[in-house]
Amino acid sequence: xxxxxxxxxxxxxxxxxxxxxxxxxxxxxxxxxxxxxxxxxxxxxxxxxxxxxxxxxxxxxxxxxxxxxxxxxxxxx
Numbered sequence: 032x033x034x035x036x037x038x039x040x041x042x043x044x045x046x047x048x049x050x051x052x053x054x055x056x057x058x059x060x061x062x063x064x065x066x067x068x069x070x071x072x073x074x075x076x077x078x079x080x081x082x083x084x085x086x087x088x089x090x091x092x093x094x095x096x097x098x099x100x101x102x103x104x105x106x107x108x
Contacts, residue, residue: 037044
């Protein structure tokens with residue numbers, strides 16, 4: 032490899048080496064971050080019957096009255 036080209040294109044070479052290092056480091060970090068000594072605990076969820084769940088209704092919001100705007104007096108000249 033010509034050293035003059037490497038000196039002229041040092042930014043491109045640095046970028047390529049950084050991408051290659053990231054392709055190695057990121058999967059390793061994800062692999063080791065997801066390692067856990069205990070098995071994943073799934074929560075015990077109790078389900079209700081659909082008839083009971085559907086009988087609960089939420090109150091409908093009542094519209095709030097809008098304040099009436101009175102015209103403001105115009106300043107006299």
